[in-house]
Amino acid sequence: xxxxxxxxxxxxxxxxxxxxxxxxxxxxxxxxxxxxxxxxxxxxxxxxxxxxxxxxxxxxxxxxxxxxxxxxxxxxxxxxxxxxxxxxxxxxxxxxxxxxxxxxxxxxxxxxxx
Amino acid sequence: xxxxxxxxxxxxxxxxxxxxxxxxxxxxxxxxxxxxxxxxxxxxxxxxxxxxxxxxxxxxxxxxxxxxxxxxxxxxxxxxxxxxxxxxxxxxxxxxxxxxxxxxxxxxxxxx
Numbered sequence: 001x002x003x004x005x006x007x008x009x010x011x012x013x014x015x016x017x018x019x020x021x022x023x024x025x026x027x028x029x030x031x032x033x034x035x036x037x038x039x040x041x042x043x044x045x046x047x048x049x050x051x052x053x054x055x056x057x058x059x060x061x062x063x064x065x066x067x068x069x070x071x072x073x074x075x076x077x078x079x080x081x082x083x084x085x086x087x088x089x090x091x092x093x094x095x096x097x098x099x100x101x102x103x104x105x106x107x108x109x110x111x112x113x114x
Numbered sequence: 115x116x117x118x119x120x121x122x123x124x125x126x127x128x129x130x131x132x133x134x135x136x137x138x139x140x141x142x143x144x145x146x147x148x149x150x151x152x153x154x155x156x157x158x159x160x161x162x163x164x165x166x167x168x169x170x171x172x173x174x175x176x177x178x179x180x181x182x183x184x185x186x187x188x189x190x191x192x193x194x195x196x197x198x199x200x201x202x203x204x205x206x207x208x209x210x211x212x213x214x215x216x217x218x219x220x221x222x223x224x225x226x
Contacts, residue, residue: 034214043116043204043217044157089157095212100145101170102215104157 003027004092006105015114019077023090023105026071030092034102035064035075038087047088048075080112117141118218120205126224132193135221139186139207145169146188147208147215148180152201163188164211195225 005024013019021035031052036044050057050064050073057064063076077084087109091102117140127133139146148160150173159172163182174180177195182188192199202222206215 100211101159
């Protein structure tokens with residue numbers, strides 16, 4: 001049972017343009033969502049998070065949008081840079097009921113072309 | 115650099131053997147988490163410790179065990195290893211339960 005899904009295994013964008021990575025979830029108890037970036041041979045790096053009481057959170061070039069009714073979140077990167085090329089993981093937790101365990105999506109490989 | 119350290123970086127062993135993976139959390143972090151990333155399963159939560167006590171358990175096999183010591187470092191023990199245990203094992207830490215988790219570089223385990 002895949003509770004967090006990233007339906008696009010890969011995404012390719014031009015430098016300077018917007019990258020939009022999508023994530024869907026099925027567990028309505030999830031109340032905290034995170035995005036991580038991962039380079040090969042390294043651990044996931046925390047990017048940005050959002051609580052279920054918000055619908056948007058912004059940090060520099062990164063913005064996460066949460067649509068609770070659709071059980072959907074997205075990560076926008078503007079402007080995209082070649083150094084952003086990595087695998088991006090969406091993760092979720094149900095802090096009230098399941099503590100802090102993170103449930104991860106399968107990841108999306110982002111390639112930013114110069 | 116997340117501040118979370120893991121040793122060893124690589125581990126190659128044989129089926130039936132036992133290994134210990136070590137993790138030191140970021141300074142000040144009380145929670146430690148273990149995750150397994152295999153090719154067919156993605157990143158899966160194994161177990162969480164908070165200030166020395168087990169807090170949550172995920173898809174952790176009975177052959178696996180973990181503990182967190184008074185200095186807050188943690189060890190993951192894997193025994194009776196099978197070929198399918200080959201994976202990347204990540205440790206993460208957070209200040210408190212429910213906040214963002216910071217991951218170490220991982221230990222790549224290869225079981226031959």
